[in-house]
Amino acid sequence: MDDGTSQYYFTAAMDSGKTLCSLLKAIQFQECAVFSAMPEGLKLTVEEGKCVQASAYIPAENFTEYNVRDDVDVMFKISIAVLTECLNIFGSGEESSLKMYFRCEGSPLLLVLQPQSVNNVMTDCEIATQTADSVLELRDENAEDVAKLVLKAPAFLGLLADLERTCDTIELNLSPVHPHVSIVTYGMQDRSCIEVPKSSDMVQSFACDQPLSLKYQSSHIRLIMKALAISSKAVLRCSSNGLLLLQLKLEKEDQRQMFSEFYIVPLIDD
Template sequence: MLFTAELIDFKIVYSVLKAVNLSEYAILRPMEEGLKLTLEEIKCTETSVYFPCNMFSTYEIYSTEDITFKISLKVFTECLNIFGDEGNPSLKLIYEDIGGPLCLKMKHLEENIIVDCDIKTFSTEDFQSISLAHECNLNKMVVNANIFQEILYRLDNSADEVNLGLSPDPPYFTLIATGRAGESFVTISKHSEEVSVYQCQKSAQAQYLFSYLRQLLKVMNYASKISISMGETGLLGIQIVISSEEKQMYVEYYVTSLVTE
């Protein structure tokens, strides 16, 4: 036995994984602080979902070695949705041996129905677990999720690129989308009641493919806070905080820039 974890109600877990289902495969890494799921690398982006250990009713790691394995994200989410929207099913994850399957034991509490699923796992020899958080250490803003989601909807949906800027001077945070109809832009002041943290060492602007940011709109439906950070190279980090029954899970999203100023 290498890893086991139990979750009483996993509907929010299914919803978030369904929203970030941008890749065929995902890397699972049980750690002492929680379970990390990273989408297999997509060009110019990296997406990870963190499930802190306090989200689980039980969470045990029985190995001192690093545990990582790859699974089909589509199969995983389909298994989690076996009971659909009915009841509040419980989930138990079991990973017994390296190369063995990830076992899912799901129980419908009201109907007392139990479903077992074994998901094939794959080696992660080519996978390198590198945190990009340290590269986004130049500027940071924490804002309420609903306002950032509204901003993305306001911008010209036909735009291919979006320019994001953080500055110690007004207007502080800017987003400019360039599309066929011209430019559309929005700003947020660091003094806005929607902003809880604003740390800006120096002005920085970078350009990104707008499609990469729009990918996050589905996840934002479940978010309470969003942290936006930028590094010297223009690497953009977006951490989405999702609260469920006084517990929090996180989605971290990194995207490389097209142009940096």
């Protein structure tokens, strides 16, 4: 970064924007995301109604340089489709260094990308920003975690891929006793069930205080599949109010704690 970074609310640099691009594509189920630059790192959040909220987290230590002014809130709305397209401007196979600059509220986000395989070539992109709406707070501080599972992400992805695609509802059953985890799908004419005991190779750890049976909209659960495809580990937490939290750690050994996070609200029986 140059010596003029003080004129910007936010500046950052990283050796490669490719991993960031992959992470953003994993939550790209809405046109716009809320971009938040905090001292501890970068967070981009998308929402579907009041039912699903997904975030991509890039902690500050993943950047070679990272600066946020502490006297302002750096939060704005941005097209996630345009951002990922700019990050991929030199092609999906090209590693490019990335610098980001944001001057002040209402100004565009400036990206400077330079391909690693070509000298003396770089491109500037300006992406329009908008004032951000407030992000929903789906968590209830009074609701306790009653179950936690740590799963191998590739195996969990395979399980979800095997579920009946025509089903509208997915029922998640958790219990302290065998079979511990069962996933039931309900389609137009049939019902199917997959059981996953805690001894399964897919399960790295399992904790459940009481039997639970919760239903979720199938399309909401399937939103996590792109993120699972680039993850190594999935952590599922279920609160006493039925809210499901999935934290997916990115499959990248040289990136520390870069992950995506999904909150999914349960269906309420009539």
